Amino acid sequence: MKNRIADLRKKINITQQELAERVNVTRQTIISLEFGRYNPSLELAYKITKTLKQKYLKDVFDLKSIKI
Amino acid sequence: MNEKIVNKKNLIWKYNFAFILIFLGIIFSYLKLGTEFLGFSSVGLWLIYVGFIMLIVVTLRLIYNKKRIVDERMQFVSTKAARITFIGIIMFSFIIMIIDGIKSIDIAYSYFMSYLICGIVLLYLVSYKILLRFN
Numbered sequence: 001m002k003n004r005i006a007d008l009r010k011k012i013n014i015t016q017q018e019l020a021e022r023v024n025v026t027r028q029t030i031i032s033l034e035f036g037r038y039n040p041s042l043e044l045a046y047k048i049t050k051t052l053k054q055k056y057l058k059d060v061f062d063l064k065s066i067k068i
Numbered sequence: 069m070n071e072k073i074v075n076k077k078n079l080i081w082k083y084n085f086a087f088i089l090i091f092l093g094i095i096f097s098y099l100k101l102g103t104e105f106l107g108f109s110s111v112g113l114w115l116i117y118v119g120f121i122m123l124i125v126v127t128l129r130l131i132y133n134k135k136r137i138v139d140e141r142m143q144f145v146s147t148k149a150a151r152i153t154f155i156g157i158i159m160f161s162f163i164i165m166i167i168d169g170i171k172s173i174d175i176a177y178s179y180f181m182s183y184l185i186c187g188i189v190l191l192y193l194v195s196y197k198i199l200l201r202f203n
Binding site: 024025026028029032037038040041044 | 137139140141142144200202203
């Protein structure tokens with residue numbers, strides 16, 4: 001799933017490690033998420049959205065890229 | 069349940085298991101059960117050896133207690149690795165059956181099982197590490 005994690009992270013000036021610590025995952029998981037290799041759970045997606053100071057999941061994750 | 073309580077319970081279980089192994093080993097040695105086993109002179113001595121190794125490992129992990137993060141991606145990858153290992157065991161079993169059909173495999177059951185366990189652990193670790201890199 002495409003996302004804007006890297007852009008938003010740079011916008012609020014935090015590193016991958018800092019984001020990882022705030023949402024309680026490893027830095028490798030943040031890297032995987034930024035590259036779109038891994039789709040997070042709803043809980044992790046929500047935590048990331050709030051940490052990146054966004055209101056809705058769709059502000060961070062491209063939900064349209066999910067095929068139904 | 070609180071994470072600390074769960075860790076403490078796990079630790080108690082591990083110590084209990086190690087002491088049970090040592091205790092069984094002492095009883096088997098006292099009763100002089102069995103002969104040569106996996107390079108040891110009796111199964112009792114082997115049990116004592118395994119029990120002490122377990123005690124050392126558990127104690128070292130307790131002393132160098134570092135907090136490990138296990139996130140959802142790691143759990144996802146471990147499930148995949150477990151599935152690969154399971155398929156690997158089935159395929160390996162078929163290969164062994166075919167080889168045994170061609171030429172009878174003459175190996176002690178204890179040796180065979182120890183090789184099998186080592187193989188399973190190795191396959192799981194390798195597949196886990198590879199999957200962790202590409203997921």
